[in-house]
Each structure stands twice: as structure tokens, then as C-alpha cells.
Amino acid sequence: MEPRTYPEFSTHYPLLLTTFMKRPVRFYPQETGVVYRNPDSGQYYRFTWSEWYERVSRLAGALGKTLGVKCGKPGDRVATMAFNHHRHLELYYAVPCTGTVLHPINVRLSLDHIVHTITHAEDKVVFFDDSLLPMVERIYEKIKHTVEKFVYMSDAPGRPQTSIGPLYEYEELLAGQPPSFAWPNLDEDTPATLCYTTATTGMPKGVMFTHRQLYLFTLHTMLGRSWNSDPASVHLGESAVSMINTPLFHIHGWGAPYMCAFAANKMVLPGRFTVEGFCELTQTEKVTTSGLVPTMLAMLVEYEELGKYDLSSLKNVSIGGAALPLGLRSKAERMIPGFNPISGYGMTETAPTTIVSFIKKSLAHLPKEKLDEIRVKTGLPLPGLEVEVVGESGRSVPRDNETIGEIVIRGPWVMEEYQKDPQKTAEAWRDGWFHTGDMAKVDAENYVTIVDRMTDMIRSGSEMVPCVLLENLTATADFILEAVYVGAPDPKWGERPFAIVKLVPGAEEDEEDIMKFLETEGVAKGKITKWMLPDYVLITIEIPKTSVGKFDKRTIKVRLDEFLAKARRMHEPPKSTKRR
């Protein structure tokens, strides 16, 4: 017999998410690894790493044996409609590590888009939260021919009265399986996740990521962080305690479930973000590290009970995702320990992180005001990633912090293709570079600043409202000729939708009629959600256009105050607790 070598355990040792999960279980089996607090009842659920791992193992057993999910390249798709709790985190590992594909559904999308992603992904099983039962019931007729099984997840025992079926209950599934599982030694190119973009035009696009891609995304992101010389960014290593506020249904929870597990950082899960949950969990779990969008921060600094909590454990509270109003910033600097406003850039197609807030060692000595200026630049590319800003010629723009070009990217965690969409894939991948469509400039120190990102998106809280979705819907009203949407500044949400509408000649409808139309044709039919409804509506006789006849959003934004002054305020922005 020929003596054999073992490339699968050496030169080709597979890079798998399984490795991340096993490390804390081995080194810290008896330490608390995962904490979830139910935001409504205030009840805590705590798991040591070995308890959590046992639950992941039982779930893995149930996937194949009870639910009949099949692995492969790609394996069957398993969807989640869930907030941030231990069960969602268990799915994050059990599904990919058995060789099947996790599809975390963004439950903030319109029902139409949710139905589209489920049927497009061909999800075999959907795991959903008790609080989302009404949503699943509304779409059930449209997905029941695709989805073969449903799993109900709740902190309360029992099953709901529902016509959805066949319906399984999460804890029963786990109870029926052995406490250990033999994880397969998968090929590292096995797809692990399927994520959908927030569509600016048309339907959300699907992107698959392999174990290798997510493994390398995680390692490089962690290294990039550990190299940051920002004096405000304390290096904590294994000792970090991380509260994951980013919804796990947003692209890989920005990597937190992978990074925290590998580094054995305790993960603190608040269900959905609430100010009291944030404060109480920080105090009881001694949270060191957290990320907030400005909206959450605004809610926090306004919270009357804030002073009653001990938040002194906080070392890094990254504020990202949108511009930070100056008043909010100075309040937060006084009130939130470890407050650290940062910037960054990423997208579904890049898993997501590509450019991060980073203070170079050569600049770390600068005074705070200068560092603050650098922190609000979009940042520097992560190690291991090629990022260029190119002009029309395809050549890099000069590093003058002035010339604008398109960001193009390539690297180990950039998506290979849009699922079932070779046309869109070909538009994005040209000449060996992934074209982001976002415009930026670069300075002499290599800092990238995005100048024109997603002009067609309104950023409300941590969610993106696709303008084109609203525009297309609004324009279907037979009394409306043209409609354009832009973001109006909002002290709490950052931005809220503002509709500028031109009626058909002779039409006598008013702003209330437009709202009524959006409610009946949009919200009631699942095309948009209630919180996408505009706060302001302006009926005008002429919408600014560019020379080629497109809506001139740039001009609208420059003259925004003037337009807003003439607009009608339709209703108060949504209540925060209902929204997050």
C-alpha cells in the first residue's frame, strides 16, 4: 500500500466555522458564553460555553434527523426570522456546520420582498420567533409551496394556535436529540450562508458565502481591529464582553457571532434593542464592547433612568452607520463611557466589512480634534483586501482627497456572484474587480471618504429605506404623475422619508389622499412596511430634473430646507420601542 499523506489535515486543512465554535468550548467550558435577556419579560437566559455547545449539537442532530435538511454544495437552505437571542446564535453555527445554508431573513423588508427571498432561496425550513408569528401567517399562502417545515421559537412553553404547518417547536426538537454531534469535515468551499441585499431597484439580490470566505473575513477583521492605534479603542482580547445590538439578520451580524466565539468573548444578546435592556445588561454582564447606530444612542442619552445604572464597564461603544449630530455627540461624550464614534463601509456583497475606522500608528500622537477628523473619514481598507477608487479609465484616482471615483474591491470575502442572476453579476464584476457603485475620494494617507453612497437610500435608524421602492409604488397612483423621495433630517432617526409629488393635470387629491393610497396599496398589501411611510409630503408643480431628465436629488438636497418649509408634516415619527 502506498504510504499516504493527509492534505485535508495539513496543506488543505479546511477553514470552517466549526473551528470558531469549538475553541471556547475547549478552553472555557464552564464559563458563561452566551447571555440572552428577553426585552419584554426582563427574564435572563444564561449558558456556559459547554451548555451552549450542547444545544448547538442537539440542533445539528435535529436538522438532519427530524427536519430532513440535506447538506451539499450548496446544501438545503434554512431560513430564520428572528431577533438576537441564543437560539438564533445556535442556528448561526448548527446550520452551516452541518453543511447546510443559513438564510437569515431581514424582517424589516417589505412582505413582498420577504416572500421573494424565501421563494428565490428555496428555503426548506423557516425558524421564526413567536413575535413574528403574525408576519409568517400573512405570507404563509405565498411560501407554503416552497417551505416544507416551520419551527416556532419562544421563551414561553407550548405552541401557538395557527394554521401554519407542519410546525415544530424548537425546544422539543433539541430535547429529542443526543447532546453530542459528529461535525462533518466539510470542504471549505461549502456554502455557509445566503444573504439578500436591500434592493435599491427591483428585488433583493441573493449572495452566498462559503465557510472559507467567512473564516477569512473573521480573521482579517479581527487583525485589523487589533492593529488599530486609536487611543480611544481599548484592546481587550479574550476579555471583551460584547453586546450584539446589530440584528443577526443584518449581514452576518457584522461578523460578531464569528469573532466573539473564536476569541471566547462572552456574547450578550438583548433580543431587540431597548434602552432599559442596554443599561441593565451592561450593568449585570459588565459589557465592555458594544456597537450602536446614532438612533440608539439618541434614545440612550435621553433615557431618564440612565444615571441609575453602572455603565463603567464599557470600554468601546462604537457609533457607526450614519452621521452623528454634533449636539448628540457632545452629550454622549459626557454620558457614555467608552464612547467612540467611528465610521466604516461595507455591503451585503462583502460579508460586509471592507473599510474601517482606523488610526494609523503614525497619526496616533495627534490631538483629539485631529483624531476626530480622521475617525469620521470612512477609513482604511482591512488587511488582506484590495480596495481601489478608480476613475472612468479604470485607473486609481490621485490621492488628493478631491478627485472622485468608484470604489472597486476584491479579496477573500468578496461575493463571487448574485444567485441566479448572471446579468447583475456581470454588471458588478468587471475586469477582475467588484464594482460597488459607490463614489469616494482618497487622501494622501490612503484614507477613503465616501462622498455619494446610496443616494437612493434613506437611512432611518439602522434600517435603509429604498427610495426607488417608494417612488415606484407612489407613481402607480393614477392621480400622481411623478414622485421622488429623499431623506429629511430627524433628531431621533437620522433621516425620515420625504415625498415630493407632482399630480396629474387636473387632479384634486391632497397629501392625505397620497398617504391613504400608500397605506392601502403599500402597507396593507405587504409592499412596504408602516415605518417606511413618509413623514413629510410636498405637492409641487415641478420636480427638479437633471439634463438627462432624471430626478435631480442633488439639487433637492441642496434646497432641502426650502422644500421642507412648504411640505406638510403627515404624522409623528414612529415610536421607538415598536420599531427596534
Place this chain on the structure above:
Amino acid sequence: MEPRTYPEFSTHYPLLLTTFMKRPVRFYPQETGVVYRNPDSGQYYRFTWSEWYERVSRLAGALGKTLGVKCGKPGDRVATMAFNHHRHLELYYAVPCTGTVLHPINVRLSLDHIVHTITHAEDKVVFFDDSLLPMVERIYEKIKHTVEKFVYMSDAPGRPQTSIGPLYEYEELLAGQPPSFAWPNLDEDTPATLCYTTATTGMPKGVMFTHRQLYLFTLHTMLGRSWNSDPASVHLGESAVSMINTPLFHIHGWGAPYMCAFAANKMVLPGRFTVEGFCELTQTEKVTTSGLVPTMLAMLVEYEELGKYDLSSLKNVSIGGAALPLGLRSKAERMIPGFNPISGYGMTETAPTTIVSFIKKSLAHLPKEKLDEIRVKTGLPLPGLEVEVVGESGRSVPRDNETIGEIVIRGPWVMEEYQKDPQKTAEAWRDGWFHTGDMAKVDAENYVTIVDRMTDMIRSGSEMVPCVLLENLTATADFILEAVYVGAPDPKWGERPFAIVKLVPGAEEDEEDIMKFLETEGVAKGKITKWMLPDYVLITIEIPKTSVGKFDKRTIKVRLDEFLAKARRMHEPPKSTKRR
């Protein structure tokens, strides 16, 4: 035309050493990246990252165009016989990044073994230091049919008078090439290096590592470091300034050339280790991070001029590689800032790092004495690596810190095979695990402690003296019946060779005759080097043996003082400056 995707820039983006080199050049082009101080002249050579990169690019051009080296899988082998200077570091990148294979020769091996590695590796080109010209001249006749070209490297201009040829001069090669080079987008499985073990029996064995392996070795090692909660180990990130004392001809310089480049840490190269070089470079370059073996440390604390230097920049001076005498330790704690004795375990076959000194977050609060006890355990496995200690059954030993088993390893940077040696490969790789042959125990916290490592090696300074090499040579003397070598403790070198010899009946030779034999048959013929000669020789009538008739080294070690008392001291240990 079918729209194309770009897996080579996304899902299969290759993990290449090229990526490490490009990062500092991009972000810190004008900062000093590499500093070399000639240990004899005291002359400094400084290079910004962009100057250094230009030299690497020129060298890459010369490899293909002037020297005719061919890339492939594997590409041609290019050997170095060199100490730690910028040129060696240039070769570290230019050779692998052009798709050819770097073979750094351990110039401490015997000439026989050096000749063997060159012919076994089929080295096409040998780059060598001016100081090693006599060594190359001595082996020239034996390697000239293998090696096609030689390159002479010197800080002084001009070429030597020598019969070696064809001979090129390094700086001339660079001058003849353009300042930029188009690096190939290699397959990540392209071999990058070829390293040879220090043979315990027989000849050194060759091990190839691919770009992927070295890339993953580097990332995981850096992450493992950054997670360490040891309060004595200061996290410096990009700001570290690293003095590389480990010879670059020892397995990948323990990863320093890769880690430092990727993190843009300034690399300070002392040529070979000297106390004045260490002190002066630390002061002028503000070195923060350095590694020393106990021998270097002993030289340092005895250095009369030590107090004249400002060593306050030192934050991490890792002392590893051998047991640290207590007296030396307490002296060093007072005298060397950032003094941090650590342990660790690795071997040529594992690139080398596998188990490292690591304080878990759960133990970081312990008092210093307790932490010191943990630091001298061998350590914890690096993240991403599977390490087990197994009994004869193949099952893991209990974590009782008592039961002894063999260390077995697998992971992304473990070697796949011994070059041209399927037999040895099959002995090491069994049942999907690489068998190290080293014995260890494991405690409840998962700390591994090596109990019986390389009994057949004498550790003199940072070099290993293979006992079997000396034993086999000695036993060829016709007046000697049996010979066994063990290490005798030495205050400066840690250990020095001690020969215990049984003469053939009636022989009248004495200890001097044995030394004479070793000089003429060993040193003069290139089988061993001068510094391997024993410091002590004992002629005895009976050497302790085990039940199966092997030399009982364990018994000899237990009764070492008794044997040493009867032995004859042959000469003083070698002078330090000549040796390192």
C-alpha cells in the same frame, strides 16, 4: 459570451505572502521599515518601506531574468546561507512571491549536512554572505554539479578572489533591474519555502510549505498573540518595533518576517546577535519587542556597558527556547525592561509555532508567582490548530497533569510530507494526525507541558546538537567500542556536549586521542562543526543500558553529577562572539 465571475478574486482569492509585503508599502511608504546594523563595523543601513519594496522588486526581476530561476509547483529552489540583514529579508519575499522556493540553509549544521540539504533540495542558486565564503569554498566541489549560480552578498563593494563560479554580486543584480515588478497571481498552493529539520538520526529531512500554509500560520499566530491576557505581554499592534534575533535560517525566523511586514512593524536586524548590537539598536531604533534565548540573556546581563544604554523602549523581551536558571532570571528581571520569560513548542514540520505561552483571561487576575508557574508550562495550542496528547490507544490522555502521552497535531500549517521520503512521512502521519514523537501531559485548564522533548538533542545556545550525529561519528574510531553523548549544564550555553566512552578491550588511547579523532575525522571533514566538540569526556568501563540494550540516558542524567565528577574537562566553551 457567458458573463464571467472571478473566483480567483473572490471565493478563491489566493492567500499569498505577496499580500503581507504590499500592505506596509501602501500605508507607510515613507516610514522606516527595515534597519540593519553590521555587527562588525557598526554601520547602519536604513530603508523606508518603499525603498525596501523597490529592492525586493529589483531582486524579483533578477531572479527570473539574470539568474534564470523558474517558477512552478514547485518552482526552482533558491538557497540562502546568510545571517539577519536586509538582503536576507529581501530574499524572504522576492523568492516565494515570484513562484520559486526559498531554502534558507542552517549554517550551523555540519558541512556534511549542509551539502546533503543542497543536493537533496536541488538548489539552483545559492546566495551567501561574505563571512561564509570560506564555508562555501569548502563544500564547493560537492555542490557545484547541483548549484548553477552563486550570489555573493556583502556590505563592502567588489567581489572576492575565489574559484566559486559562476559568481554574481547582489547589489549589481539589483542595479541591473527595473524598480518595479509585476507580481504573479500565484495559486496559493504554490510551494514558498523548503526547510530542513535538524536531524536526530540520519540526514536532515526536507519540508515544503506553501503560501497558503505560511499565510494561515501568520494570521493565527498573530491572533493568538493578540488574545493573550498575560499582563506582562503588552499589546502594541502596528506600533511594535521588532528586533529579529532568531536567525532567519531557523524555520521561517519563527514567523517574524511575515508578521512584522503585515503589521507594518519596523524590523531591526542585527546581522548576528552581539550584546553591543542589541543594546545600541534598542536605543537608536526604540525597539519594543525582542526574543532572546537564555544564552543571549546571560551575555546581556553580564555586559559591563549595559547601564550606559537607554533600553526603556523595551516592552516585550520574550525569553524562550530553554530552561532559565533562577539566578539569571532574577538578575534579568531587575536589568531588562519588558523581561518576559515564556515557553512554547514548535518544530520544523509545523512552520514552527504550535503551542505558546498564554495566560487565559480567567487566570489573568492571579498573583505574579502563580502566573510565573503558568508561563513555564509549555502553553496552549494556537487558535485554528488541533493539538491532542494521546496514549497508546490513540485516545486523549486525561487532563490530570500527570498522565503522559504523545503530542499529535493537525491544522492549516502542519507539513504534508517529508520531501522524497514517503517512509518517514508515513511514520509521522498516521490516522489523520501528525505524530511529533514528543511526550507531554495536560492539566485541567488545557495547558500542555512537554516532559520529554528531544532527549537526543543537546541544546547549546540557540542551536541543537544532535547526539546521534556525535555518537555515530565517535563510534567509528577503531579504538572505541561505544559512545554516548548527553548535555552537561553550562552557565552560559545552557548545555554543552559531554561524551561518555567505552574503549575496545586493550586500547590505551586517552581523552586527548578521542578529541584528536573528532577533530580530524569530524571537523576537518565537515561532518561536525568545531562548536559541537564535547567539553567533557569520560572513559568508562560500563555505560548504563536499558533492558533492551539501548543507552539508558535517563539513568545517566539522574547520575550526571557523579559522571561529570569523573570526567575530564577538555577545553573552555567557545567564545560567544565567534559563535553567534
